[in-house]
Amino acid sequence: MPASLLDRAPDDRLQVLDPDGQVVAPDLVPDLADETLVSMYRDMRFARQFDERLVSLQRQGRLGTYAPLAGQEGAQIGSTYALADDDTVFFQYREHGALVARGLPWEYLLYWMGHERGNAALADVDVFPLNISIGGHLPHAVGWSWAAKKRGDERVGVVHFGDGATSEGDFHEAMNFAGVFDTPTLFVCNNNQWAISVPRDRQTASDTIAQKAAAYGFDGVQVDGMDPLATYVATEAARERALDPGEAARPTLLELVQYRFGAHTTADDPEVYRDEAEVEAWRDRDPLARFGTYLWDRGLLDTERLDAMNAAIEDDVADVVDRAEEVAADPTDLFADVYAEPTDRIDEQREYLTALRERHGDDALTDE
Template structure:
């Protein structure tokens, strides 16, 4: 993946300088600092989640470190009732909408954590690669048919572009002109598979041409650029000018600093030199430098933000640790009405619980 050619939309350079004042989004100082705070919260949550996973307190976790600029920047461009459909790594999108204990409960294995996202207009976390893309198109098509102006932004990785669901969703969105923003977080690796072996096209953004929609390539390590291109795409999705199409494909060129998940060892397939090269483009330090340079942030405010971030994450970890799951809940949600076989299994399970109590979980 070639980052150095600079053939993408960019607002900030790697040192946090504005490349061109005309590209600078019109955002208040409060909004800019809020964006920085949410990026810091995403990074700290990510670090703590990995730590408690190592302690056996949550299940396998996918790290977002390095991709906060794309996630937070793009979400700031949305209205509160626009729908977000994400893969499993875009914790920054959840942070912007409100990070609470419910989200952590999902990673502890409780489906109720997914349910808590609905009030935030976020679809449940998606593990199967790319199968949420047709759902995003269906949701946005429904918005168009109902005559409301909601858009749907769907996040996915570069690996998803090799799945049939990606192409089917893109084609449907193009044909039916749905208000869908396809946001590809191209972090260079689909687990251990490099993006160079993922596609024969020079970029992912160029794939938009085949489906009759605009495609744009953006610096995914630049939160302001990600905000700008998403804002433009959302406005076009709501009110396309004559001759314009509603859907857009955005390719955010970014990088994951850590492993694919906590079950992965990235040292097997990439070297430290590559990782350090990308860490020099860290979206968090780049944005921090910009805010300091423009007097929107000082050391005292920065320290206050960090303290608030640490308190926030510590609180939701404590709250989620007190959650007591109902074993019967494992039979919920898959069906509106349980089929006979699952009803039989549930009755047998509840009978065993009544007879043996907690010891039922310890029996062979």
């Protein structure tokens, strides 16, 4: 899609499919092979099932606190499919779907089980480690993008964050630097309407998040984030603009308007602060049902294909979980990254713990 697609008012929301899965902008439908469209849908379904399984594991005490993604698959899968394989992705903690689109290293699940090696595995698919702070990774993404530009790489940095992050200083610093130095950065704001328990209109007075880009000298575009085709074409156009060989090269802020169906994390109870009627209204825009209808109408899906897809996804999710649960934690990893070089005190603590385990086993970790 041409970069000129982005030349629109911040409140002119880009949409290709309506909530019923019908095409409303034929000229914006991306020219994608049938197998690519089916693959996108398969990844969206995988992300939903993976999400449901991890929530279940957390409730069983087999996983730590987890941030569900349900409802946001269209934004995560659609935007990632529009990237080159070696474009680098920076994410916060809810964009598991972006990792699914990159092949989802099974080790990723280890992060949510308390193993840092789950973060390390993401480098293999050009994804930076998960960021748990709000907005702290945005300056990192801009720094990486600037370095890529100075090296002459044809790569962009794509940074995902929530609407709440736009009220953080890191957001301002990253956007300002990107605007001044024209870094090849795609700022992807996953506006899911809630910054934990604070509604969007209470955490920023701006009419749209997209319009915030104007203060930094580049375009902001509002996109229907529950429409995977819209997120695809918007990201494709933003990537083209970021890598323009001339003076037209600019970063872009994409505001992907969507909704999280579940809790902020599994430590949260959304029923305390939001109305179930609101949730149900957004469920009518479910990206899976919407995109599935589009593919069904095109003859790319039917009951037999869908059943086979679901069975394969179930097996794949089970395999990821089984592999992760076979990994035993090493308590001495607690000391690995406290300092760049271990101190005498750290060495003493590691040796004490090792001796304790040798005498009493791992039960000693809870007894003393």
